Amino acid sequence: MTEACSFDVREVPFSTRGAWISLSPVIGLNSVSDHIHLDSHVNGLRAVLRFEPQRDRSPVDVDWVAEATRFSWRAKDGAQVEATFDGPDTILLRGSGLGLRVVDPVGELTSFTGSYLFVDPADGAAVVTSYETGRRYRVRSLTGTMDVVGAEVLGRADRVVVLGADDSPWEASITETRSDTPPRTMSRARTFDEVTAGNDRAFRRWVASVAPWRTDRTPAASLAAYVIWSAIVVPHGEVTRETVLMSKHWMNRVWSWDHAFIAVALAGGQPDLALDQFLAPFDHQDGTGAIPDSLGGCDLLFNYVKPPIHGWAFRRLRSTLSRPLTNDELTEVHDRLASWTRYWLDHRRAPSRALPYYQHGNDSGWDNATTFDNGRVVEAPDLAAFLILQLEVLEELGLELGRPVEAWAEARQSLLAALLDELWLHDGFTGMCVHSRERTTGTSLLMIMPLVLAGRLPDQVRRAMVQRLDAHLTEYGAATEPPTSPSYDSDGYWRGPIWAPSTALLESGLRESGHVDQADSIRMRFQALCERSGFAENFDALSGEGLRDRAYTWTAAVYLTFCASAAGG
Numbered sequence: 001m002t003e004a005c006s007f008d009v010r011e012v013p014f015s016t017r018g019a020w021i022s023l024s025p026v027i028g029l030n031s032v033s034d035h036i037h038l039d040s041h042v043n044g045l046r047a048v049l050r051f052e053p054q055r056d057r058s059p060v061d062v063d064w065v066a067e068a069t070r071f072s073w074r075a076k077d078g079a080q081v082e083a084t085f086d087g088p089d090t091i092l093l094r095g096s097g098l099g100l101r102v103v104d105p106v107g108e109l110t111s112f113t114g115s116y117l118f119v120d121p122a123d124g125a126a127v128v129t130s131y132e133t134g135r136r137y138r139v140r141s142l143t144g145t146m147d148v149v150g151a152e153v154l155g156r157a158d159r160v161v162v163l164g165a166d167d168s169p170w171e172a173s174i175t176e177t178r179s180d181t182p183p184r185t186m187s188r189a190r191t192f193d194e195v196t197a198g199n200d201r202a203f204r205r206w207v208a209s210v211a212p213w214r215t216d217r218t219p220a221a222s223l224a225a226y227v228i229w230s231a232i233v234v235p236h237g238e239v240t241r242e243t244v245l246m247s248k249h250w251m252n253r254v255w256s257w258d259h260a261f262i263a264v265a266l267a268g269g270q271p272d273l274a275l276d277q278f279l280a281p282f283d284h285q286d287g288t289g290a291i292p293d294s295l296g297g298c299d300l301l302f303n304y305v306k307p308p309i310h311g312w313a314f315r316r317l318r319s320t321l322s323r324p325l326t327n328d329e330l331t332e333v334h335d336r337l338a339s340w341t342r343y344w345l346d347h348r349r350a351p352s353r354a355l356p357y358y359q360h361g362n363d364s365g366w367d368n369a370t371t372f373d374n375g376r377v378v379e380a381p382d383l384a385a386f387l388i389l390q391l392e393v394l395e396e397l398g399l400e401l402g403r404p405v406e407a408w409a410e411a412r413q414s415l416l417a418a419l420l421d422e423l424w425l426h427d428g429f430t431g432m433c434v435h436s437r438e439r440t441t442g443t444s445l446l447m448i449m450p451l452v453l454a455g456r457l458p459d460q461v462r463r464a465m466v467q468r469l470d471a472h473l474t475e476y477g478a479a480t481e482p483p484t485s486p487s488y489d490s491d492g493y494w495r496g497p498i499w500a501p502s503t504a505l506l507e508s509g510l511r512e513s514g515h516v517d518q519a520d521s522i523r524m525r526f527q528a529l530c531e532r533s534g535f536a537e538n539f540d541a542l543s544g545e546g547l548r549d550r551a552y553t554w555t556a557a558v559y560l561t562f563c564a565s566a567a568g569g
Contacts, residue, residue, distance in 0.1 A: 005068040005222040011534055011550040013248045014071045015230040016199065018088030020297065021176050022248040023071055029250045036064065037105065038174065040133040041245065041252040042236060042297040048130050048137060052101040053081055055167055060098060068226050069199035084196045088234055094171040094192050099164035102139060104128060108156040117159040118152050126161045136177045144170025203229065209269030211560060213567035220531045221563060224556035227535050228262065231553045237297045240283045241276035244553050251537065251549045253296040256281040257306040257365050258554045260313035261501055265557035267317045268564065274317060275329065282336040289343030304362040307383060308340060311390025312452060334397040341390050345411060350434050354418035355379040356387065357434050365501065366494040369480065370442025370487045375433030378440060382449035384419040388412050389452065416456060427464045445472050445480045445502055451509030462513045477525040478506055479541035490540050491547050497538035498529065500558040523562045530559045
């Protein structure tokens, strides 16, 4: 089956497995340029270089053509500049009939910001040093001409490298390096086309591994696979394993629940990467057992945490993992989950209270959900449900490893009893504001998330939650706030839009509760939504339009997981 994969680079950045750089016109939150930039992700999203095609040293109109392993600036008459990756740190460029201006987009060098351009006496490379990324970008001419303007100039100035100024054929490379990395000698043993062909083969192998079930009935499978493949980075700084970022747009970090959905999707075809993806935040677990809210190439954030869905996720990951886990791996997972669970039980329960609490909506992952409108510090029903599942997984792992499990079983039973006794009210769950002891008043879909407990809940509780779900359903799936709610906002983050994680958790709970038709309906609506609108961070629940970051890996991951499940994979 063909793996043809083309896309709008305004929606999905052009990158490759392992790279911390990408090509995209997206240069900031909701900021899209008229030009393609080389973006670096080692320290947030930084637009390092701007690319301007030219003919006869004048700007020329071009179309952007993006495929999995080749990007082109293409003029109407067929003249073009092409780009491909030669490894994770180098972009190969070649031009035929067009030149390319490579421009410092900041244009001003100060003591702490901007870029400095000089020509390296060792090999004639034009070197751009960037304060913002802490990296150097070596532009080397391989064939044809290269002119440098603004070398060694300080302050505000034009800093430009012009490739192929005479419009004759040319080739060049741009390599991102650390300051202590020696210049890379480009081998001419492989041509541009040979490098691209090698990338094609690597991408095809990737797609075959993560989506072996793909058919014409899963038309977005190759693009979903590309969104994840192109968002992988090699270890650097706080990223200690090969890891999938949430995006190579501005959401270029790892949040400590997003990662788990991606791990589940990769388990069948990429088991080692799946386990690394699952464990990545746990590499930074602190002495209390907390894991960071998020991590990036240069920093960790501990101001919030994220919900403990990791027991739920690990059970699914292991059920499809294409190799057995070693005793050492099982021990590591057990110990990480045990510390994470103890954090919630020991440090997130008010005195004499059985139920743990979120300190803010951000802890839940549902940042601004209406659950938190009349109190931020909340004992939420989804939190107790996730911990119950995680305690259950700890019991299973403990028995397998010969560890004591009585304390986990006792905590699980106590939490389930408290959840039902204290947060179930008539026909639905509520939350409890810790300080006021008032019940939360929001109508968020978050209140239906305890459905993940499935058969552990009484039948009448499950039936009531499934009935409540009707108010959230649209043509495209389950809105995070009912469209009839006065708090509904079409682009309100967790106050209306459809999200991949809530959909995945809801589908799981419905299916395990025996509501298979409803689970199938949720799954099919979400698959159709992705095939219609791509892999956005979230979606307008009524129009289906993609919102916010348009190349989000947990969305692609849930699509792949649903497709695999439907195919019996």
